[in-house]
Amino acid sequence: MDYSISIHLSLSGALLLLNTAFLLTEWGATVKPEWVCEFVAAVTHYALLCCFTWMAIEALHLYLLLIKVFNTYYKHYLLRLSAAGWGIPGVIVAVSLGVKDVKQFYGVTEMSMADTNQTSNICWITDATFFYSLNLVYFTVIFIFNSGILVLVASRICKMKRALRVGAKASTHPARYSESCKSGLTVLSLTFLMGTTWGLAFLGLGYINYPILYLFCILNSTQGFFIFLWICLSARKQRKRQMEDKVTSTPMKSSAYSLSHHPLG
Numbered sequence: 001m002d003y004s005i006s007i008h009l010s011l012s013g014a015l016l017l018l019n020t021a022f023l024l025t026e027w028g029a030t031v032k033p034e035w036v037c038e039f040v041a042a043v044t045h046y047a048l049l050c051c052f053t054w055m056a057i058e059a060l061h062l063y064l065l066l067i068k069v070f071n072t073y074y075k076h077y078l079l080r081l082s083a084a085g086w087g088i089p090g091v092i093v094a095v096s097l098g099v100k101d102v103k104q105f106y107g108v109t110e111m112s113m114a115d116t117n118q119t120s121n122i123c124w125i126t127d128a129t130f131f132y133s134l135n136l137v138y139f140t141v142i143f144i145f146n147s148g149i150l151v152l153v154a155s156r157i158c159k160m161k162r163a164l165r166v167g168a169k170a171s172t173h174p175a176r177y178s179e180s181c182k183s184g185l186t187v188l189s190l191t192f193l194m195g196t197t198w199g200l201a202f203l204g205l206g207y208i209n210y211p212i213l214y215l216f217c218i219l220n221s222t223q224g225f226f227i228f229l230w231i232c233l234s235a236r237k238q239r240k241r242q243m244e245d246k247v248t249s250t251p252m253k254s255s256a257y258s259l260s261h262h263p264l265g
Contacts, residue, residue, distance in 0.1 A: 011054040018047035028123040041106035049089030055195035059149040192226040
């Protein structure tokens with residue numbers, strides 16, 4: 001059974017949770033009870049870690065599906081992935097909240113606007129050391145892993161296209177161009193799917209680089225849209241495959257029925 005669509009939906013759910021919680025961060029800083037802002041900050045942090053984790057799961061699933069083996073059965077596969085995707089960030093945030101009496105990690109944080117004197121209060125991580133040591137290391141490990149998987153998948157796609165081209169007859173230049181475009185679009189979609197566009201954040205560290213920041217915001221804001229297109233295309237291919245299986249299985253069933261009801265049978 002292919003669990004790809006379920007994994008895509010889980011990543012989309014994590015992104016939806018992140019965007020929804022982020023919209024509440026500025027509002028939560030204005031509410032009087034302090035626990036409201038702490039809750040909003042913790043949910044935002046949890047959603048961010050869930051996004052990173054499900055991006056890594058996307059890469060792992062693609063590796064198992066395309067690189068390692070094609071059809072391998074893993075017991076409770078989706079349940080294990082869901083436990084990792086939603087559970088690991090939950091443990092991290094729960095531990096961070098559990099040491100509240102020792103160190104406060106969530107609450108009102110003052111953000112200063114670049115090149116201006118304006119400041120804004122939001123609900124987020126209050127300790128800079130905790131933020132960089134956890135989030136940056138967590139994302140760096142996932143980014144390296146996903147980038148490696150993306151390179152392996154891209155090389156495998158190129159090898160498969162080359163093998164098909166050698167095995168088939170010589171195709172025309174428009175057909176080759178169309179195949180190259182499809183392969184390029186596939187790799188580009190996988191780049192969004194595995195969140196490697198988030199790696200642009202490394203290029204914006206230490207100094208203000210407005211082109212990189214704008215590109216980072218545009219690409220990651222449209223990540224959900226590209227995942228939606230990928231899900232639609234995957235569902236369409238799956239329905240087409242099911243229809244083909246039904247068409248091929250129908251003649252076999254009818255012939256078996258004829259043999260079983262044959263007068264000489």
